[in-house]
Amino acid sequence: MLTPTGEIVSAARAAGGGVGAFNVITVEHAEAVVTGAEAAGRPAVLQISENAVRFHHGRLAPIAAAARSIAELSTVAVGLHLDHVVSDELFDQAAACGFGSVMYDASLRPYEQNVAATAAAVSRGHGRGLWVESELGEIGGKDGAHAPGVRTDPGEAASYVAATGVDALAVAVGSSHAMATRTAKLDHDLISRLAAAVPVPLVLHGSSGVPDDELVAAVRGGMVKINIGTALNKAFTAAVRETLDRDATLTDPRRYLAPARDAIAETVAACLLLLR
Template sequence: MPLVTTEKMLLDAQAGHYAVGAFNVENMEMVMAVLQAAEEMRSPVIMQTTPSTVKYAGLDYYLAMVKTAAARTNVPVAMHLDHGDSFDLAMQALRTGYTSIMIDGSHDAFEDNIALTRRVVDACAPSRVSVEAELGKVGGKEDDLEGGDGNPFTDPQQAKEFVERTGVGSLAVAIGTAHGLYKGTPKLDFDRLSAIREVVSIPLVLHGASGVPDDAVRESITRGICKVNFATELRIAFSDGVKEYLRKDPDVFDPKKYCKVGIANVVETVKGKIAVCGSAGKV
């Protein structure tokens, strides 16, 4: 089926009290793996790329792969720009054919974040492409994404004002997660999440979920999270599969052989995340 936007996908998740997994894809093999997992679990799915991934191959390359994957299935698939770091990149993704766009102005001042987000929302509205924004600063580092320091948590009243003034479709909130690998077990501020949910009606997004305990992810969904982002764990799964094969057969020269193991690892990882999100069987 054709690519879909995330608007209905996330509103359905909100009404059904589950979340949709959003998985960062780095190559064709990861696209294939995410689709296979979504089909086996009968779950809607979001595939996404960060600015650094886009620089590696281009928006058109990644869109072509995901569009081809979506055409082979009746599982809803959306193509999302993760952490779009400028208006220009957001517009490039829109023109290329991405069906969901994040504009991340979280490192800007509050008013500047509002202005940038509103500009992207207005530009995407004629195409009915959903826009995600971020308020607060998700910590850690992934690719060239730097997290926030000091007190990066999302303020509920600011979140309410931000959503009202921007008209954004979904909001990524900072409640204690971080990008990349955790050094210890992350402690999420569930009370803050509940407070945000009380004053914000649109779907909420959890970034930095790789490494967050499953029970914590489930609790976040119970309290209003409708989209959960996973990146690092997929990269580790794929790389571990390739390395495992190369250890056993260091003379191999056919990439298809070791990539199959990487694909299998990613499939199992994604299936596990879909189960945690509660979206299995929702197609």
């Protein structure tokens, strides 16, 4: 069932657990995430990023409508989240397209500009019933724009949340976007200090590069929303490659997309069971 992201995250936080938020690029991604969530009996969040919208010719409505419909038909709670939005125009389309939440990303701007832009976005978003996530510290590895090794300062994070009114905060604690290997080491002391300093749920970006034990420890330390994208694409691509390698004459895309979809579903289910 389609459920506001804020409700899903709040319930996970109250229970001392985490919720998986999974990047959606194609309809198969959305179907697989929901299948995995249903198999695990756990809620999940479908995330469509501004980059994914760009892939769909800059049109949000079609992929959003597909993801929304898949969420509505689910037997578990599924949120619809617009992720890493830089464009104010795209942000302003979110509510009309059925999203319950948006991650507004002004992290590349100087601090004061980040605060001003994010506060304005939060005001508009709240006026439309949106739950708004944002980012203070840069998360390493995204298109080379975010310096590796950056960490979020708890005091600055608390000031940022108070100044912007965001509903959740993505923080830099040792993970990086687009990691293909699970070798990230998180700063668990920093996670605990951030959780104590900030009154809103913490979000971990770049979670595909974080080993299972590190993810479990992060959730125990106060991380709530756990964003995962690259791990799904790795599973999807490996399944497609294996299927095509077995049969060079294959032309029906359903024959290789079905196992790819299944591979994502298995990855999602395993992750959600880990985050209990």
